[in-house]
Amino acid sequence: MGDIEIRRVPDADLRAAATLFRGAVHYAPPTEQEWEWVADSYEPGRTWGAYADGRLVGTTMAWSSDLVVPGGRVCPMAAVTRVGVSSDFRRRGVLRRLMTAQLRECAERGELFAGLRATEPGIYGRFGYGVASRFVKYAFDARQTSLRPEVPSGGEVRMLDISVPEAVPAVVSAIYERVGRGRVGTMARPPQWWRLNYDRPFRAGEFLRVAVHRGPDGDDGFVAYRTTAGSPGEGARVSVEDVVSASQEVANALWRYVLGIDLVAELVLWARPVDEPVPAMLVDPRGITATEIRTDLWVRLVDVPAALAARTYGPGSVVVEVDDPVLPANSGRYRVGADGAVRTEEPAEIAVDLEVLSMLYLGGWRAGALAGIGRVRERVPGAAARADVVFGTAGEPWSGTFF
Numbered sequence: 001m002g003d004i005e006i007r008r009v010p011d012a013d014l015r016a017a018a019t020l021f022r023g024a025v026h027y028a029p030p031t032e033q034e035w036e037w038v039a040d041s042y043e044p045g046r047t048w049g050a051y052a053d054g055r056l057v058g059t060t061m062a063w064s065s066d067l068v069v070p071g072g073r074v075c076p077m078a079a080v081t082r083v084g085v086s087s088d089f090r091r092r093g094v095l096r097r098l099m100t101a102q103l104r105e106c107a108e109r110g111e112l113f114a115g116l117r118a119t120e121p122g123i124y125g126r127f128g129y130g131v132a133s134r135f136v137k138y139a140f141d142a143r144q145t146s147l148r149p150e151v152p153s154g155g156e157v158r159m160l161d162i163s164v165p166e167a168v169p170a171v172v173s174a175i176y177e178r179v180g181r182g183r184v185g186t187m188a189r190p191p192q193w194w195r196l197n198y199d200r201p202f203r204a205g206e207f208l209r210v211a212v213h214r215g216p217d218g219d220d221g222f223v224a225y226r227t228t229a230g231s232p233g234e235g236a237r238v239s240v241e242d243v244v245s246a247s248q249e250v251a252n253a254l255w256r257y258v259l260g261i262d263l264v265a266e267l268v269l270w271a272r273p274v275d276e277p278v279p280a281m282l283v284d285p286r287g288i289t290a291t292e293i294r295t296d297l298w299v300r301l302v303d304v305p306a307a308l309a310a311r312t313y314g315p316g317s318v319v320v321e322v323d324d325p326v327l328p329a330n331s332g333r334y335r336v337g338a339d340g341a342v343r344t345e346e347p348a349e350i351a352v353d354l355e356v357l358s359m360l361y362l363g364g365w366r367a368g369a370l371a372g373i374g375r376v377r378e379r380v381p382g383a384a385a386r387a388d389v390v391f392g393t394a395g396e397p398w399s400g401t402f403f
């Protein structure tokens with residue numbers, strides 16, 4: 001077997017890259033129709049390939065997005081996806097070489113972060129990605145579940161006319177642009193994301209429905225859900241895939257709407273923020289039949305000094321030492337705190353792998369708790385507790401965007 005060469009995939013090979021990725025996750029090659037849908041989601045020049053004797057045996061791609069960080073700044077982020085290595089080339093370093101090339105490209109482009117959603121938790125930590133946010137998936141016995149009367153929810157909810165599918169992305173993307181970026185961890189959704197998620201399903205005959213909330217200032221939220229009819233006498237299953245809301249009050253109104261749909265036995269809400277007090281919103285919390293906390297966005301700090309400087313911090317400061325074997329320019333010590341974040345020659349007070357710095361960055365984990373399990377290494381007694389305050393945020397991060 002010859003050498004493996006890592007290079008950008010030319011446009012002519014993008015369909016082969018899609019076929020390779022789909023095969024890696026056990027799907028058949030894209031049909032003409034499917035390829036038509038996904039082709040334009042391959043951003044020019046952003047797909048990497050591993051070639052063995054001219055054959056594509058590994059791939060990864062990214063599209064340009066951004067990320068809301070603590071304090072509210074919006075910073076460039078590569079959204080990494082469609083990672084796959086052919087079964088006959090696994091475990092010989094193909095992914096490692098692809099990830100390295102891709103992260104170097106992100107750094108050259110000036111992206112502060114790379115983000116992804118992982119199929120398996122064991123893969124990406126070694127490349128500096130950490131679980132930066134989590135979400136909760138709820139299942140309900142819908143017939144036993146309703147919101148408490150005092151939960152505030154005004155405005156009106158209307159269903160979108162899905163008989164004109166091409167009109168749907170414009171409506172929902174405009175709402176997302178206007179109100180969808182309030183939470184730390186939310187990311188930009190480019191036009192091709194909207195086409196794939198809010199145009200393709202209708203054209204493919206899938207039963208996706210969208211209900212929009214209108215408040216005093218116009219459209220300020222929406223919910224997208226799929227329904228599966230039950231057999232006669234049994235209720236249907238409703239699966240809520242996307243909820244965007246300007247405020248908790250708008251989210252409440254959308255909750256009321258989905259909980260009020262008739263003839264539903266099971267309601268599943270896929271991805272709610274972990275700090276939404278769902279059991280306290282319900283008349284009878286025993287209507288919740290399952291609660292699962294899942295990983296949401298994995299983030300990788302690509303430009304550590306710029307990323308650390310981009311967010312705000314709690315009072316005090318702490319010297320953090322980090323090691324980045326993939327992008328060694330990031331390695332070093334940083335004094336991080338209310339006055340900002342700068343490189344320093346001072347001795348380390350805590351030391352972390354890049355994966356753990358990426359976990360701490362959005363405020364979704366407590367440094368003190370991670371010290372207790374050996375993932376934050378405390379060099380000075382009490383420094384992890386200080387890091388708790390410095391990296392702590394008021395609310396939990398949440399992305400809510402699947403890609």
Ligand SMILES: CC(=O)SCCNC(=O)CCNC(=O)[C@H](O)C(C)(C)COP(=O)(O)OP(=O)(O)OC[C@H]1O[C@@H](n2cnc3c(N)ncnc32)[C@H](O)[C@@H]1OP(=O)(O)O
Binds near residue numbers: 091093118
């Ligand atoms: C963002 C997304 O697209 S998620 C989708 C990811 N894709 C898939 O899951 C598709 C199926 N799997 C695959 O295609 C491949 O197995 C991949 C891409 C996960 C790994 O590719 P490989 O070329 O085999 O990985 P590579 O040999 O470079 O391994 C690098 C390291 O990761 C480890 N590793 C690789 N795959 C896994 C895994 N599934 N679980 C745990 N560790 C893994 C290797 O042991 C190696 O560890 P080391 O650094 O300690 O030596």
